[in-house]
Amino acid sequence: xxxxxxxxxxxxxxxxxxxxxxxxxxxxxxxxxxxxxxxxxxxxxxxxxxxxxxxxxxxxxxxxxxxxxxxxxxxxxxxxxxxxxxxxxxxxxxxxxxxxxxxxxxxxxxxxxxxxxxxxxxxxxxxxxxxxxxxxxxxxxxxxxxxxxxxxxxxxxxxxxxxxxxxxxxxxxxxxxxxxxxxxxxxxxxxxxxxxxxxxxxxxxxxxxxxxxxxxxxxxxxxxxxxxxxxxxxxxxxxxxxxxxxxxxxxxxxxxxxxxxxxxxxxxxxxxxxxxxxxxxxxxxx
Numbered sequence: 559x560x561x562x563x564x565x566x567x568x569x570x571x572x573x574x575x576x577x578x579x580x581x582x583x584x585x586x587x588x589x590x591x592x593x594x595x596x597x598x599x600x601x602x603x604x605x606x607x608x609x610x611x612x613x614x615x616x617x618x619x620x621x622x623x624x625x626x627x628x629x630x631x632x633x634x635x636x637x638x639x640x641x642x643x644x645x646x647x648x649x650x651x652x653x654x655x656x657x658x659x660x661x662x663x664x665x666x667x668x669x670x671x672x673x674x675x676x677x678x679x680x681x682x683x684x685x686x687x688x689x690x691x692x693x694x695x696x697x698x699x700x701x702x703x704x705x706x707x708x709x710x711x712x713x714x715x716x717x718x719x720x721x722x723x724x725x726x727x728x729x730x731x732x733x734x735x736x737x738x739x740x741x742x743x744x745x746x747x748x749x750x751x752x753x754x755x756x757x758x759x760x761x762x763x764x765x766x767x768x769x770x771x772x773x774x775x776x777x778x779x780x781x782x783x784x785x786x787x788x789x790x791x792x793x794x795x796x797x798x799x800x801x802x803x804x805x806x807x808x809x810x811x812x813x814x815x816x817x818x819x820x821x822x823x824x825x826x827x828x829x830x831x832x833x834x835x836x837x838x839x840x841x842x843x844x
Contacts (some may be wrong), residue, residue: 562590586836593626646675646743670734
């Protein structure tokens, strides 16, 4: 079981803070550090955050959200082995060619450590601010993933769709990893079909092991429907860090490959909380 920590880019404003957290996580035995993404946090929004009963995300408009790929580039330059995860970037509101270039560059410069978590997004007001239609964001997501993989291939890119018209170019550097792992986040809507068709992994935002278990059989069915080998899908779950090694083994028995622990759930000062968690949990399940 791999264990990561999230977030390394929220509530921080300097490179020293971002890098310090990441180095501490690496020294404490964490396999990966992860980011959240919002380009803006509206003062008021009618959109409902789907993973909290309040319908609101747990961040005020004044909360620093350092751009995920910029934060992870700083981490890559200051660490040696820890993997770099986006949990998750909102693909349909981004320019897919620019994001493909950034992701390939980060994977190349980090020696193949990027875990590119992507989601379809839920915050209409953010899409509006970005000047991107909120409607058909699922179809846009699917098309963007297909198009970005062509960019990463190193071949001549030809892609003509409702959303992207690309022709006659190449983009280098290529990612070190082949394929660059696309980890699709979410648990609502057509997520399981989307993972089966387009994902190398699934980023599960929930933490309830029963709810996660209930979704695995439908995911297997979705993979079978498109001729995909279910064993190729790497499953990453949020985990509040409770229950110690026994809880980790329950997730492992379920077929989960990675647990990502929210920093706030560990309590106290990260300087003491991360090493303690490393000793009490990570070292016991390695």
